[in-house]
Amino acid sequence: MKRKEMAKDDLSSTFGSVNHNNNNNAITSNNQQQSSILPSTFKIPKKKKIEKSEEGSITNSNNTCTSIIPTTTTINNNKIKEQQLNKQEENKELTSEMLNELLETLENSESFEFSDTHTAFLKIRQEIKTCLLVNKHKMFYIFPPIILKRILYNEKIIKNLNRTEVDQTIDEMILKKEILQFVIFNSIFGYVFIKDYIEIIWNNFNKLINIKNTKKTLQKNNFTVEEKREFLNLFINNVLYNFHEPFIDKELLTNLLKRQVTDKEITLLIELGIFTIRDESSYHFTIPNIGIFLNDLKNGQNEILSILRRKQFKEMNLDQLYKIRLKNSIFSTKFHIREMICNGSLILMEVGNVQLVRIK
Numbered sequence: 001m002k003r004k005e006m007a008k009d010d011l012s013s014t015f016g017s018v019n020h021n022n023n024n025n026a027i028t029s030n031n032q033q034q035s036s037i038l039p040s041t042f043k044i045p046k047k048k049k050i051e052k053s054e055e056g057s058i059t060n061s062n063n064t065c066t067s068i069i070p071t072t073t074t075i076n077n078n079k080i081k082e083q084q085l086n087k088q089e090e091n092k093e094l095t096s097e098m099l100n101e102l103l104e105t106l107e108n109s110e111s112f113e114f115s116d117t118h119t120a121f122l123k124i125r126q127e128i129k130t131c132l133l134v135n136k137h138k139m140f141y142i143f144p145p146i147i148l149k150r151i152l153y154n155e156k157i158i159k160n161l162n163r164t165e166v167d168q169t170i171d172e173m174i175l176k177k178e179i180l181q182f183v184i185f186n187s188i189f190g191y192v193f194i195k196d197y198i199e200i201i202w203n204n205f206n207k208l209i210n211i212k213n214t215k216k217t218l219q220k221n222n223f224t225v226e227e228k229r230e231f232l233n234l235f236i237n238n239v240l241y242n243f244h245e246p247f248i249d250k251e252l253l254t255n256l257l258k259r260q261v262t263d264k265e266i267t268l269l270i271e272l273g274i275f276t277i278r279d280e281s282s283y284h285f286t287i288p289n290i291g292i293f294l295n296d297l298k299n300g301q302n303e304i305l306s307i308l309r310r311k312q313f314k315e316m317n318l319d320q321l322y323k324i325r326l327k328n329s330i331f332s333t334k335f336h337i338r339e340m341i342c343n344g345s346l347i348l349m350e351v352g353n354v355q356l357v358r359i360k
Contacts, residue, residue: 125193139330152170181245194241238258239257247284248282296331305345315349341357
């Protein structure tokens with residue numbers, strides 16, 4: 001009996017261990033299947049970076065290029081950009097060449113003396129035009145070249161000419177409708193070529209229209225742009241070319257225009273810088289934007305005087321003074337020295353072959 005019970009115990013122990021091992025294997029297999037289906041941590045796959053190369057192909061992170069055929073729009077845009085860049089470069093080259101030529105003619109001129117009055121008019125006009133062209137990017141409003149009468153009267157500026165001869169040539173140029181005469185300040189006369197004056201009038205007119213368009217006050221007084229242009233053309237043809245005095249009466253203005261002048265037309269002329277009020281029935285002719293001219297003239301004179309005051313004897317070699325570029329004026333030092341000699345603030349001396357400038 002004992003032997004039978006021992007045999008049964010051995011059999012139960014062996015079969016129980018087998019079943020227990022089978023259960024453990026099943027559980028581990030199930031766990032492995034679940035872990036394969038649902039992992040403990042989910043990892044999102046990274047997107048591959050796609051970069052465009054310069055030639056229009058796409059490069060992956062593995063540096064493999066896949067070429068893309070450019071469309072017609074991209075080709076046209078590239079052509080337009082190339083044409084614009086080429087035009088900009090050509091314009092820059094042309095402007096730089098023009099400015100260099102103008103500056104060379106301005107700096108390499110022999111002296112500030114002129115042979116006769118007419119050449120003095122033309123050369124001074126060209127000098128001011130070059131200065132305006134060089135400094136055009138700094139200025140919103142531009143004045144026409146102005147020739148002061150006191151420059152023409154000085155004996156050291158025009159050789160072997162007296163004042164009567166200068167006045168005769170000025171009167172001839174006015175009668176030929178070549179220049180206009182103006183009172184600048186304190187009975188000092190100035191002259192402007194009529195072509196330059198008309199150009200500045202239309203330049204100011206276009207700027208005035210643009211400003212009023214932005215402010216939306218253009219037709220406040222029922223004075224349209226076309227009516228303004230018609231009146232300006234009538235004024236230029238009938239008044240500027242036929243009247244030679246520095247001021248005009250209202251009656252004479254109506255006779256020249258052959259019709260009555262309205263208040264809005266007078267205000268237009270005042271806004272453009274053509275008229276200033278003299279009294280109730282007359283007006284002064286003025287130069288548009290003359291305040292900028294007078295301001296630069298004064299600043300340049302003060303700068304030259306401050307340079308000369310630092311010198312021991314308040315004098316300087318003329319050639320050395322020409323090389324100094326003024327900071328507070330658009331005009332050249334030659335233009336200012338000529339004007340300062342004529343207004344009496346500087347003296348020109350000759351010591352041997354050297355020309356000196358001294359404060360008076």
